Amino acid sequence: MSQHAQFGFWKKNQKALAPWLFLAPGVLIFLLYVIIPIFQSIWISFYEWDGLGPKTWVGLNNYADLLTDDSFYTSLKNNVIWLLLYLLAIPAGLAVALFLNQTVAGIRLYKSLFFFPFVISQVVVGLIFTWFYAPGFGMLPHIIKALTGSEIAILADDRFATYGVIAAGLWPQTAYCMILYLTGLNNISSEQVEAARMDNAKGWSMLWHIIIPQLRPATFIALVVTVIGALRSFDLISIMTVGGPYGSTRVLSYFMYEQALSEYGTAMGYGAAIAVVLFAIMLVFISLFIVRMLSQEKNA
């Protein structure tokens, strides 16, 4: 083919080819590191494998083993607790946003400082709360002792440890929801609010009937990031309790890490099976989000 013909081909087809050329690098690396590994993990979950030697096909055995593993049920139960309690970040974030949605002097700085916990890493949040809860010198046990007369070692007590870790997670998550709602409140139609005020709507009924419906986009995103955040919980558990005491604060993500990724974890097939279960749970939510986003796309 002559140079000229090649050029002509490009000229004619550039509008059809250009998008794929623009997409190629991003799509390839995303396929290689994100999409294909999902299927590889599913595949590995049907094998027994120590990560180095040969793989042995075991079919659904890894999943059958999960069903008789107490640690799996503890992790699953804790994932549910995380999910339910994490949702509190949404109303809490709305409450803080309503409190801060004012125009007094210095309010911008206040908003930034309230948002602060979200900016620092979960590792640091975990360390801060470990110190905050520490028996003997932590601040919270002192407060509890002053109120009730007895000390509680929150992270060493399997009745409270998971809740202690979740409380630490709610701190940055509430900040995140707050900033979403502050942006949402900023864009509320003031005509509707004024019209409702004319009709004597105020306080709770105004919030419920006029404000919250207008905040729906913010609520949707708050829900997405909170659900994903709850199911992804790993950092805080690793820093604050290492899954303990007696494995009582494990969640699926941490359980998987222990089995397949940590220093002593060599059960790749079993770990992959745990990851697949977590993925299946998340897939329910991911599908809901995608369906909603898709309907938005169609309306746009």
Place this chain on the structure above:
Amino acid sequence: MFPKPIAQTSPWTQRAYKVFLPIALIIWLLPLIGIAVTSIRPSADLAAGNYFGMPSSFAGVENYTAVFKNSNIGHYILNSFRVTIPTVIGAVGLSCLTGYALAVYKFRGNLAVFFIFVAGNFVPFQILAIPVRDLTLKMGLYNTMTGLVLFHIAFQTGFCTLFMRNFMKALPFALIESARVEGINEFKIFWYIILPLVRPAMAALAVLIFTFIWNDYFWATIMAQSADVRPVTAGMNELKGQWKVAWELIAAASIIAALPPVAMFFLMQKHFIAGLTLGATKG
């Protein structure tokens, strides 16, 4: 505006609000204030049981110097920058390309590709971990900066594509059409017309990705084994084990590790929040 502006309420409410605002902030940041005060406390205070009172003297200089002297934290911080900066450049760069393709061209499979990026962005890390670690090993990049950076670029491209595509969709399409009529080729349109217009989106993404990657702990833990590669988040976990009850040092190290993203946030606040709240107002 909702709630009712405080200036329109009774003077008593206004005063109460002004008093309560700083109190609420102090309660909200109490754990953080505690750790900041601990980081400047002399270790003698902790030994004597003075955990919450005024520090008996200012030991900030000693504590912070001790952190740098007794640990690799300086090195870890440097490693974090070495992972974070190339990731920001790579992910933002790639997503300008993918975002442009998905926002501007109509072709079969456009929405499907877009939603694969969106969905991939939500998956749990654990389902990727074994194959990604394996792939990195096979490429000879395990326990290297490049190995960690390549994965981060790939994963963050999902979120960045979502962001860029939506941002570019809102640009005036007529601009591109008229450039095409002029006979300007597709790549020149991208380079000379689109890229200058998406600078705010690039800034917003850059600060967000900087924070996400700086704060990453999971991948730092499983992909970086040696101290030459370990970012500060994974390094902090090691220091916690090493120092056990020397909380004045752990506190000081926490503050050091948290500082770069905090500085980034305060310097680029507008972009940061614009990035984070994308989609919170319409849809």
